[in-house]
Amino acid sequence: QQPVQSPQAVILREGEDAVINCSSSKALYSVHWYRQKHGEAPVFLMILLKGGEQKGHEKISASFNEKKQQSSLYLTASQLSYSGTYFCGTDNNAGNMLTFGGGTRLMVKP
Amino acid sequence: DAEITQSPRHKITETGRQVTLACHQTWNHNNMFWYRQDLGHGLRLIHYSYGVQDTNKGEVSDGYSVSRSNTEDLPLTLESAASSQTSVYFCASSPSTDTQYFGPGTRLTVL
Numbered sequence: 001q002q003p004v005q006s007p008q009a010v011i012l013r014e015g016e017d018a019v020i021n022c023s024s025s026k027a028l029y030s031v032h033w034y035r036q037k038h039g040e041a042p043v044f045l046m047i048l049l050k051g052g053e054q055k056g057h058e059k060i061s062a063s064f065n066e067k068k069q070q071s072s073l074y075l076t077a078s079q080l081s082y083s084g085t086y087f088c089g090t091d092n093n094a095g096n097m098l099t100f101g102g103g104t105r106l107m108v109k110p
Numbered sequence: 111d112a113e114i115t116q117s118p119r120h121k122i123t124e125t126g127r128q129v130t131l132a133c134h135q136t137w138n139h140n141n142m143f144w145y146r147q148d149l150g151h152g153l154r155l156i157h158y159s160y161g162v163q164d165t166n167k168g169e170v171s172d173g174y175s176v177s178r179s180n181t182e183d184l185p186l187t188l189e190s191a192a193s194s195q196t197s198v199y200f201c202a203s204s205p206s207t208d209t210q211y212f213g214p215g216t217r218l219t220v221l
Binding site: 002032034040041042043044047087089096097098099100101102103 | 145151152158160168200206209210211212215
């Protein structure tokens with residue numbers, strides 16, 4: 001079952017912060033975050049593993065609540081380059097098989 | 111540099127034709143995946159492979175097939191193309207349970 005992302009879309013001014021949420025109905029082994037710009041491939045941002053390990057982008061942070069089966073991506077002091085669609089992908093059993101959410105469209109304006 | 115490539119980047123075909131989309135990676139990753147992405151939607155898994163001679167069905171596998179004869183390649187075949195298969199197709203590879211790296215995509219139109 002597909003994880004649910006919220007909000008579906010958000011518009012920011014440069015320098016503002018945003019939070020994107022990803023919620024699953026199943027127990028999670030890991031959550032992967034990607035950003036996709038129009039007409040391009042998804043680009044890896046961050047992976048959060050069960051047990052607390054995180055790997056990813058320097059300027060973007062995320063949290064992983066295993067009990068609530070939720071993850072949140074925090075974008076601080078947003079830049080124009082942050083614009084795009086953000087997807088979370090969830091792995092339920094360490095099989096590296098991801099189920100992706102519907103995406104959150106982020107637009108950063110000057 | 112190691113990379114993942116897809117070909118063709120754009121393809122127009124007719125209903126009923128067989129179509130094969132190529133995916134090639136030079137990272138020597140064991141895991142490879144095929145997704146489709148429709149306008150306004152996320153990525154949906156079609157097929158995946160954990161190694162040579164291993165293939166598995168994903169969420170939307172009907173009408174598609176894959177084969178894995180070596181580590182580098184996972185071609186995706188549409189046996190008899192249908193208009194509902196018009197989409198953007200992404201291939202990805204991964205070394206293990208780590209992140210997946212995506213190819214540039216193939217835009218397929220079935221008329």
